[in-house]
Amino acid sequence: MRLTGDSVGHVSTIDRRTFLFAGALAAAGVGLAACTPDGDWVRLEASAIEALRRRVEGTVLVPGDSGFTNAWMPRNGRFADAVPQLVVRVAGDADVATCLAWCREHGLPIAVRGGGHNYAGLSTTTGLVLDLSRLSSVRVGPDGRMTVGGAATNADVLDATRDGSWLLPGGTCLSVGVGGLVLGGGIGYHSRWAGLTSDHLHSARVVTANGDVVIASADEHPDLFWALRGGTGGTFGVCTEFRFDAVPVPRGEIVYYRFAWTGADAALAMLVALDRIHQTAPPEFVASAGIQATPVDDDGPDAAMDVFVRGQYLGGEDDFLAIIAPLLEATPPPLSRDIRVEPFWEVAPRFTNPESENHSWGDISRYADAPLPEAALQHVVELTADAPSRTPTTNVQFWMIGWVGGAVMDSVGRTETAYVHRGMTELLRPTPVWANLTDAALVADLEAWTSAVIDVLDPHTPRESYQNFPNLAVEDWPEQYFAENLGRLRAVKAEWDPDGIFTSAQGLSGNG
Ligand SMILES: Cc1cc2nc3c(=O)[nH]c(=O)nc-3n(C[C@H](O)[C@H](O)[C@H](O)COP(=O)(O)OP(=O)(O)OC[C@H]3O[C@@H](n4cnc5c(N)ncnc54)[C@H](O)[C@@H]3O)c2cc1C
Structure with a gap:
């Protein structure tokens, strides 16, 4: 791969050895196991997965199902060894809340997946991958207010704004999720003149760790809103929708x-x-x-x-x-x-x-x-x-x-x-x-x-x-x-995810 001017590329094909291993276990009727952050192994019965299937409107995929591997494979190939027990491609807030409750019930770790580009594999897990990819719509209002689904990509945003009057400053890679991008800040060729992606966040709809749906904005839950602008994704809740105030496109x-x-x-x-x-x-x-x-x-x-x-x-x-x-x-x-x-x-x-x-x-x-x-x-x-x-x-x-x-x-x-x-x-x-x-x-x-x-x-x-x-x-x-923002971020984490439902190898905890 040669430098062409922007960023390194990503994984577009699968590690078939991993896939075949997981699929063979499932086909043999062996319950797959997931490792919790504490190193405990959780084994799930097929009946538990069937019960989840009945409760969600979206799609539940397990090893062996068509599309399972593409649904869980992270973009960075070095993290392709953490095969999840299941992927749930959620249809909306209710599915997210159901999955959170179900994971609590079964002691299963959960990873939120937007565009799957996290460099450290932080949207992978051996538990349940909460796949937001169906939430990808982008709407642009005449006043520049944009409504963006929790897993819309830079490409979705570009498609919706191109040749128009408004721009959401984003990243370079078209398949990166705007969710992961904005929650960690969001830099790109426009941030120097127009600010970070997160500087233009107006509000976010968040499914919290206990399944509530809240709006975080300057007026509602301002601490959570503060944390969502740089505190990283997969930490405070599941953002199913973002609203942005786009910037006017330069004339001439x-x-x-x-x-x-x-x-x-x-x-x-x-x-x-x-x-x-x-x-x-x-x-x-x-x-x-x-x-x-x-x-x-x-x-x-x-x-x-x-x-x-x-x-x-x-x-x-x-x-x-x-x-x-x-x-x-x-x-x-x-x-x-x-x-x-x-x-x-x-x-x-x-x-x-x-x-x-x-x-x-x-x-x-x-x-x-x-x-x-x-x-x-x-x-x-x-x-x-x-x-x-x-x-x-x-x-x-x-x-x-x-x-x-x-x-x-x-x-x-x-x-x-x-x-x-x-x-x-x-x-x-x-x-x-x-x-x-x-x-x-x-x-x-x-x-x-x-x-x-x-x-x-x-x-x-x-x-x-x-x-x-x-x-x-x-x-x-x-x-x-996070430097001097670390203490406040931990306090927000303790308030919104006191039981540490959203965790990862570099997940903030609320207790220091
Ligand atoms: C090839 C490449 C190019 C890149 N270019 C840029 C760039 O130009 N500018 C830049 O700033 N960054 C860039 N990045 C980094 C990118 O912004 C981050 O990796 C970002 O977190 C990816 O988001 P994602 O949704 O695609 O990834 P994911 O792996 O799906 O998610 C990243 C993290 O955010 C969480 N998350 C995702 N969506 C949500 C949501 N809706 N609610 C709650 N949590 C969520 C996940 O759990 C995970 O912890 C690039 C990365 C790659 C691999």
Whole structure:
């Protein structure tokens, strides 16, 4: 998989060995077992599942049923070993409440599933996957108020808004669920000039742990509403519907740009220059950049590196060229240089990624709030040149994302919503990608590469990571994801989910 300009792809095919194993057990009439967070195993009788089938309007799928595997398989292939006992594709609030009560009754863990893209597999479980995918409608009112189903995707939103007057600032990957996106914050090519997805949340309809249906907004249950804007999905309740206040689409033409180079020298020059630009650039200037180790030829590993920067500028070409000038002066002549001045809706779809091929990934992110020393960026480039693998499907990438900074993002305070990471300039992201079923030793090397890059960044960055790019290797994740908002988030958790029904490997608990 090669850098094309936005994000790594996802899994689109299934791990058939896992599927056949689970299906064979079911066919043999053996009750499947689920592991609770405490490590206890729960065995379910077929009669219990039949009873649930009778109580819900949606679909109950068990191993062996057609569509079961596609319904539970997470997008990150490395978490494809947690086969759920059942998947319930709910039809609405009542089904959600029924499933919650049924899981309580049987002591079964539950995982809420929107678009299935959680990087750390947090929407997987050996218990019941609560599949919201039927809740995918999107409506846009004439005043920009949007009503979005709990598992609508970025693609659903784009389809409903494209060529119109309103935009919901979202992410790049079309199949990511808006639910998971907004509940962890939501960054993308529009967040720098228009704010996070969660900055535009007006209210959410939430089925709570005890099965009540409540509206969370600035006026109703404001603490819950605060927590839903960055406190992460699968934590406080099941959001079956969101309302957003969309932003007006910029009128007139804007600038789209993309420059590409190869080689370690260009990589370093680009990273240093872009990092400096990010310190002062106006919100209208948006960039993300990446470098990636590619297969080595006669010119050696330093030359085998793809380098790109791309983004948009909401203004005229001359002003854009003035902002980007230090980068173009510092770097060698680009191998490709694309600058277009086009209407907004010509540019916006260029920043989206469709579904891509089957693989696993294990990135860790780190915010920056000040310029990075050139020596640190040089070390990152050297580590990338020294990649443990550089095939098209298994390689390492380093991303410098400028979407998270600027005056618009900082117009909301660190504690005003649960998304704490205001006052930042960039999100830095070492990203290893590998083909599923890659040898464990190579996966360990790729993870060690990621940690090595984070170690380089550590002394120069606040210890904060984006909660929507979670990684189980981050041990102090509550502090890194939530910083000074952690205490209030735990209090909200204790109030709305006192028994810890919504839990996961990185699930907040209400008791410290
Ligand atoms: C290829 C790729 C590209 C990405 N690009 C971006 C990007 O550009 N910007 C960005 O900010 N993030 C991006 N992400 C991260 C993404 O925002 C998070 O992974 C997000 O949580 C995924 O949401 P989901 O619904 O698809 O995933 P899921 O795995 O289904 O859900 C993620 C979490 O939210 C919970 N959840 C989902 N829906 C609901 C709901 N309705 N109610 C309650 N809980 C819910 C789940 O239980 C789980 O804990 C990307 C991820 C991938 C894999």
